[in-house]
Amino acid sequence: MKLRWCKKCVLPNSRPNLIIDKFGICNVCNLKLISKNIKDIKPLGKKKFKQLIKKVLKDNPKNNYDCLVPVSGGKDSTWQVIKCLENDLVPLAVTWKCPSRTELGQKNLDNLISLGVDHFDVTINPKIEKKFIYKTFLESGAAAIPMHLAIFNLSQRIASNFKIPLIIWGENSAKEYGFKKKTDVLKKNLDKKWVKSYGVTHSKIAEDWIDKKLKKKNLILYSDNQNSNFKPYSIFLGDYFGWDPIRSFKVAKKKGFKSNKxxxxxxxxxxxxxxxxxxxxxxxxxxxxxxxxxxxxxxxxxxxxxxxxxxxxxxxxxxxxxxxxxxxxxxxxxxxxxxxxxxxxxxxxxxxxxxxxxxxxxxxxxxxxxxxxxxx
Ligand SMILES: [Zn+2]
Structure with a gap:
């Protein structure tokens, strides 16, 4: 492979899903250049967000959460929760508890909860998790596969079980770091196909990692909920309000989020x-x-x-x-x-x-x- 670097940004064509054209510009930079003129790429705005909420929550009973927000306690998840509360939603926040959460991470997560949300901090059997992390690191050089599998599947599973109609994610990473097809960034929902291509799971599901030490029953919280007919609708908040790491940080900071030294x-x-x-x-x-x-x-x-x-x-x-x-x-x-x-x-x-x-x-x-x- 001939390594080429985008002439606008500093990313190479070795990055998965980053395609550099004959003019030396990558597909993400190209997307940003044309996005001002393309209705489908521009943030949809508050009005459309309100319309979507109304439509999705039409049949949601009064005694149920409006949406589920997967959160780590980072600046983006704080921003997501703030946006939900600003729009009068009652979210259930769900965290996959990482095995090495930092002190600051815990403080920021506590701050997020104190904004006014119910919260699940889900711990996976630490013995299993350690084995799983080691296995994916050893075999794929990717220590975060269990993390990504847990985040996507936990959220789906809990939303299905509680019959929560809407899951609100942060940014569409395909839009920021590279995509296969333009339709993938025009898409307004996160589904299995999206997770397979952009979910940093190496296109594998939990069952692909089963062995003598990691049995199917050990991997429940990493795996897709096959039994439920209830399918929550998943959106990226960035599609409605745009996504910018510095803006998310500023919004979160105003509500108590702290940066590192x-x-x-x-x-x-x-x-x-x-x-x-x-x-x-x-x-x-x-x-x-x-x-x-x-x-x-x-x-x-x-x-x-x-x-x-x-x-x-x-x-x-x-x-x-x-x-x-x-x-x-x-x-x-x-x-x-x-x-x-x-x-x-x-x-x-x-x-x-x-x-x-x-x-x-x-x-x-x-x-x-x-x-x-x-x-x-
Ligand atoms: Zn570029």
């Missing part, structure tokens, strides 16, 4: 801060695709016209390889594995189509990298 991974000190392991998920992008979370964040900032491409490249050059050392330490301790074993697994996923070993300098390098004088 530094960015745990990437650019923002207010994102990816509630869980110690999310940085591990982002770190493996370096081996697999040749970019890091910083590239994702900066590309959003470029498209929002808050930073120039050359300034973004400067930031990447200065920051260098974004290794989440503290989080790796916590992750290794959690799994009971050595640092050597951790990095051996990472090496297994180094994409040799992109990376070449420099025998003189004894370092891995990307020949066609975005930055010519990068400190490898």
């Amino acid at each position: 530094f960015a745990k991974t990437g650019l923002y000190d207010f994102a990816d801060i509630d869980d110690n392991f999310i940085s591990i998920h982002h770190f493996l992008k370096w081996h697999k695709f040749g970019f890091s979370r910083l590239f994702d964040n900066l590309s959003i900032e470029i498209r929002k016209k808050r930073i120039s491409r050359s300034k973004a490249i400067d930031i990447i050059r200065k920051k260098g390889l974004d290794i989440p050392k503290d989080d790796i330490k916590i992750f290794c301790k959690y799994l009971g594995i050595s640092h050597k074993h951790f990095f051996n697994i990472c090496e297994k996923f180094r994409n040799k189509n992109i990376w070449k070993y420099d025998t003189k300098e004894r370092k891995w390098k990307i020949p066609n990298f975005l930055i010519s004088n990068f400190n490898w």
Whole structure:
């Protein structure tokens, strides 16, 4: 594969679903360029949101929640809850309790609940979860597959069981990070097909991971609810109000959300801060695709016209390889594995189509990298 970098943002064509055209522009940048003129891509606005609520909640009994909001306690989930409350909805907030929630993550989650919502903090059997996380990390170089399976399926399962007609998600990641077909970003609901393509589950379902230690009954909360006929409608709030990480943060901050003292991974000190392991998920992008979370964040900032491409490249050059050392330490301790074993697994996923070993300098390098004088 010939690695190419978008001329507008700083993402390469090795990123899944990011397609760069003959003019050197990626499909996400192209979408943002044309979005002003396309009705289907522009945020639908408050009026349409109100209309949708009215339609979906038409038959919802008076003694039931209006919607379910999957929340982590992060700035986006705080924004989602604020929007629901502003629109007189009574939500049930649901969290998959990550195995390494940060102190700040807990504080922000407590703050979110104090805005005035009922909340489920769902803990999965920690013995099973640890085995599952290790297995997906070892076999797919992806420690966050259990997290994504839990978030999508838990929300569906609880909404089905409570017969809650509406699930409100934050942003459509296909719109921000790449998509296969344009219809995927025009879509206004999150369904199984969307999860398969964009849900960071490697297109697998929980049952694909069954083995002697992970039995079907151990994976209930990660799996799709096959038995229910009740199908809640799922929307992205970003389709109605637009999505912008800085705006979400500002809205959340006004209602008590706190940022971190530094960015745990990437650019923002207010994102990816509630869980110690999310940085591990982002770190493996370096081996697999040749970019890091910083590239994702900066590309959003470029498209929002808050930073120039050359300034973004400067930031990447200065920051260098974004290794989440503290989080790796916590992750290794959690799994009971050595640092050597951790990095051996990472090496297994180094994409040799992109990376070449420099025998003189004894370092891995990307020949066609975005930055010519990068400190490898
Ligand atoms: Zn681009």
